[in-house]
Amino acid sequence: MQMTENLKYRAALDAIRESETIIIHRHSRPDGDAIGSQVGLRALIRANFPKKKVLITGDSAGRYSFLVPEGMDNVADDAFAGALCIILDTSSQAMISDGRWRTAGRTLRFDHHLYCGQIAGQEVIDSTFESCCGLIADFAETCALSVDRECAQALFCGMVTDSGRFRYENTNARTLALAGRLLETGVDAQSLYHRLYTDSIEHLRLKAEFCLAVQRRGNVGFIYTDRRRLAELGTDAYTAARGMVGVMGDLKGIDVWVSFAEDEDGVLCELRSSGPSVNPIAVKYGGGGHAKASGAMVKDRSEAMAMLDDLTELAGSWAEGEKE
Numbered sequence: 001m002q003m004t005e006n007l008k009y010r011a012a013l014d015a016i017r018e019s020e021t022i023i024i025h026r027h028s029r030p031d032g033d034a035i036g037s038q039v040g041l042r043a044l045i046r047a048n049f050p051k052k053k054v055l056i057t058g059d060s061a062g063r064y065s066f067l068v069p070e071g072m073d074n075v076a077d078d079a080f081a082g083a084l085c086i087i088l089d090t091s092s093q094a095m096i097s098d099g100r101w102r103t104a105g106r107t108l109r110f111d112h113h114l115y116c117g118q119i120a121g122q123e124v125i126d127s128t129f130e131s132c133c134g135l136i137a138d139f140a141e142t143c144a145l146s147v148d149r150e151c152a153q154a155l156f157c158g159m160v161t162d163s164g165r166f167r168y169e170n171t172n173a174r175t176l177a178l179a180g181r182l183l184e185t186g187v188d189a190q191s192l193y194h195r196l197y198t199d200s201i202e203h204l205r206l207k208a209e210f211c212l213a214v215q216r217r218g219n220v221g222f223i224y225t226d227r228r229r230l231a232e233l234g235t236d237a238y239t240a241a242r243g244m245v246g247v248m249g250d251l252k253g254i255d256v257w258v259s260f261a262e263d264e265d266g267v268l269c270e271l272r273s274s275g276p277s278v279n280p281i282a283v284k285y286g287g288g289g290h291a292k293a294s295g296a297m298v299k300d301r302s303e304a305m306a307m308l309d310d311l312t313e314l315a316g317s318w319a320e321g322e323k324e
């Protein structure tokens, strides 16, 4: 164990040690990393500090409910006052599910998104991790906490999903080493992959519609789905933006891609890149995320098209630089 690593996690471990009640939050509309880190950290604390009361809160786990069959806890308002609230996988306050963390006695945050300002009293932020689950796995290992199979399965799930099955470029030797040690606890990776990646014919057909809707401007790929089209397809803006942006990954000549989808409040924008960081553009339009995967919500189509102009310019000058 290195001294620097110890220092990085010491305050977080102390906060956990010193708190009797711990309530774990993560971002709303949770993905595999949000639920994985929430469930994984709960199992980690339970296994190592069995006397503590550990609760999880937030909106439904959705398709990741298999990691938490009993669902989120019903946390009473008065539980927060003396509690430690731990916020996971979230870089913006607006995204935290269950705002009662503000009423907590103490707050701690673990996150791997690009830093956008302090949220909790204590923070462990490291954007070199592919997932918040990877960060929690490293925390557990560095602090010599024991990791049981339930904890390992949840953390492994988040590492797999946030790294695109260990493919995105933030996957490194440390990712695979941590994941390997999680597997050693007896995680059934095959059944997990089956749960995560088995698709329905209906969804395959829906995906095909989005593949056909891909447009190109320079080295930027984009899909724009208006509300009428969403209704025709029987889907929602979140699915169209977040769920379909991936159909443009791995396209020859496309370095930046974005899926826009209209909903009642504006236009959801999901930005991806295999080249330049798209994060500054997401931030410019009020969003955030990672260097190569960010999101934002803009007010209307014309603002979305202004963002597309910015992305085209960014991707164009990046490609020019690559040629030199």
Ligand SMILES: [Mn+2]
Residues within 6 Å of the ligand: 033, 034, 089, 112, 130, 131, 132, 162
């Ligand atoms: Mn994440």
